[in-house]
Amino acid sequence: MRELLSARRLRSVKVISVRWQRRTVFLLGGIVVGAAAVALAILADKAQLAFAILLSKSRYASLLVTPLGFALSVFLTNRYFPNSQGSGIPQAIAARHLTDQAARGKLVSIRIAMGKMLLTLLGLLCGASVGREGPTVQVGASIMFAIGHMSPRRQPGLILAGAAAGVAAAFNTPLAGIVFGIEEMSRAFETRTSGLIIAAVIAAGLTSLALVGNYDYFGSSSTMLRNGLDWLAVPLCGVAGGLAGGAFSRLVIEVARGFPGRLGRLIKRQPIAVAMACGLGVALCGLSSGDMTYGTGYAQVKTALENGTLLPWDFGLLKLAATALSAVSGIPGGIFAPSLAVGAGIGANVAHLLSGAPLSAIMLLGMVSYFAGVVQAPITAFVIVTEMTDNHAMVVPLMAAALIAHATSGLICPEGIYHALAKGFLRTSTDRPAAK
CATH class of the missing domain: 1.10.3080.10 (Clc chloride channel)
Structure with a gap:
C-alpha cells in the first residue's frame, strides 16, 4: 500500500x-x-x-x-x-x-x-x-x-x-x-x-x-463620426483602402514569386543592383514628399491625428510607392507601421470629399481599411487601431470599414500577403508542411 x-x-x-x-x-x-x-x-x-x-x-x-x-x-x-x-x-x-x-x-x-x-x-x-x-x-x-x-x-x-x-x-x-x-x-x-x-x-x-511605461501608440483620441453624412466615409475608405491594399499585396507577392522570362532571371541574378534601384526610388519618393515618406511614418501620422491637420494630398500615394519599393527590394523590414501611414493618407484624401467631417476619425477609417486590405485580417486590423488610439467610440465604424476593405481586397489579391509569402518559404524548405 x-x-x-x-x-x-x-x-x-x-x-x-x-x-x-x-x-x-x-x-x-x-x-x-x-x-x-x-x-x-x-x-x-x-x-x-x-x-x-x-x-x-x-x-x-x-x-x-x-x-x-x-x-x-x-x-x-x-x-x-x-x-x-x-x-x-x-x-x-x-x-x-x-x-x-x-x-x-x-x-x-x-x-x-x-x-x-x-x-x-x-x-x-x-x-x-x-x-x-x-x-x-x-x-x-x-x-x-x-x-x-x-x-x-x-x-x-x-x-x-x-x-x-x-x-x-x-x-x-x-x-x-x-x-x-x-x-x-x-x-x-x-x-x-x-x-x-x-x-x-x-x-x-x-x-x-x-x-x-503605459502609452497609446498613436496617442489617445476621442474623435468619432457625428451625423449621417460622416458615415459615408466608412464605405468610401473601405473600398479605397481595400483596393489599394490588395494592389500592394498582389505586387509584393508577384515579385516574390518571380517574373517569367529574361526579366525574372535578371532580377534573380542581380539582387544588389535591384536593391540599389529600389533605394533610389525610395529617395525620390522622399524628396517629392518633402521628406515625409522616409521611415515608419509614425511621427507624421501621430501629429496629424493629435492636431487634426491634413496630410498632403500625395502623402498616401508616395508612402505606398516607397513602402512597395522597400518591400520588394529584399531588405529586412516590416509593413505594419508604413501601412497605417498609407491608410492615414487615404483617409485624409477621403476627408476632402466630405466637407466638415471629423478628419481624425476618417483617417482612422483609412488606416484600418488599408491595413485590412493588405493583410486581409480584418479583426486584427480594427482591434489594433482601436487599442493604438484608445478610441472605443469608433469600434463599430472601424469594424465595418475593415470588413468592406477585406472583401474588396480579395477581388484583387485572393490571399493574404503573409500566408502567400509563407508558401514560398515552405517550398524552399526540406520539410513538408504539416498542419498543427
Whole structure:
C-alpha cells in the first residue's frame, strides 16, 4: 500500500514539474521578447533621428545614402542572415507548419533574430519605408523557439506565442497580440496552449510597461463620426483602402514569386543592383514628399491625428510607392507601421470629399481599411487601431470599414500577403508542411 501511494506521489510530482516547466518557458520567453521589442523600438527611433539629422544637412544626401544602404542590407542579408528578409511574419508562419526542428531553425533562430534587428535598424538608418513591428514578430518567434530548446520536452505553441507576444510588445496592444496570433498566425484557436500563449503575451506586455511605461501608440483620441453624412466615409475608405491594399499585396507577392522570362532571371541574378534601384526610388519618393515618406511614418501620422491637420494630398500615394519599393527590394523590414501611414493618407484624401467631417476619425477609417486590405485580417486590423488610439467610440465604424476593405481586397489579391509569402518559404524548405 505504501509503495502504491509513493508511486502516485511520484507521478503527481512529475506532472506538476512538467506543468511548471512549460509555464516557466512561456513566461521567460515573454519577458525576453518584451525586452527585445522595447530595445528595437528605442533603437529604431534613434536610427530615424540620425537619418533626419543627415537630411537637415542636405536633403539630397538620400540619393546616395539610401541606395547604398539598401545594397549593403541585401548583401548582408543574403550572405550572413538568409531568411531574414522582408517583414519576418511569413517566416514565422512557415516555421509553424514545419515538423522538422532543423528546418524550423533556418527560419527562426537567435542568429536570424540578431540579424533581423540589426538590418531593420540599417534600413531605417538609410531612410527605408519599413516598420519594426513585423520584424519583432520574427524576433519573438525566434526567441521563444530558442528558449524552448532549454526544455527537455517538446513545447507546442512556442512560435505562435513568440509572434503574438512580439505584436503585443511592439504596439503595446496585448489584445491585438492575442487576436493576431489566432487570426493571422494560426487561423485557429489552440485550446491546449491558449492559456500559455496568453501568459506569454501578458509577460511581454508587462515587460514593455515596466521599461517604457503605459502609452497609446498613436496617442489617445476621442474623435468619432457625428451625423449621417460622416458615415459615408466608412464605405468610401473601405473600398479605397481595400483596393489599394490588395494592389500592394498582389505586387509584393508577384515579385516574390518571380517574373517569367529574361526579366525574372535578371532580377534573380542581380539582387544588389535591384536593391540599389529600389533605394533610389525610395529617395525620390522622399524628396517629392518633402521628406515625409522616409521611415515608419509614425511621427507624421501621430501629429496629424493629435492636431487634426491634413496630410498632403500625395502623402498616401508616395508612402505606398516607397513602402512597395522597400518591400520588394529584399531588405529586412516590416509593413505594419508604413501601412497605417498609407491608410492615414487615404483617409485624409477621403476627408476632402466630405466637407466638415471629423478628419481624425476618417483617417482612422483609412488606416484600418488599408491595413485590412493588405493583410486581409480584418479583426486584427480594427482591434489594433482601436487599442493604438484608445478610441472605443469608433469600434463599430472601424469594424465595418475593415470588413468592406477585406472583401474588396480579395477581388484583387485572393490571399493574404503573409500566408502567400509563407508558401514560398515552405517550398524552399526540406520539410513538408504539416498542419498543427
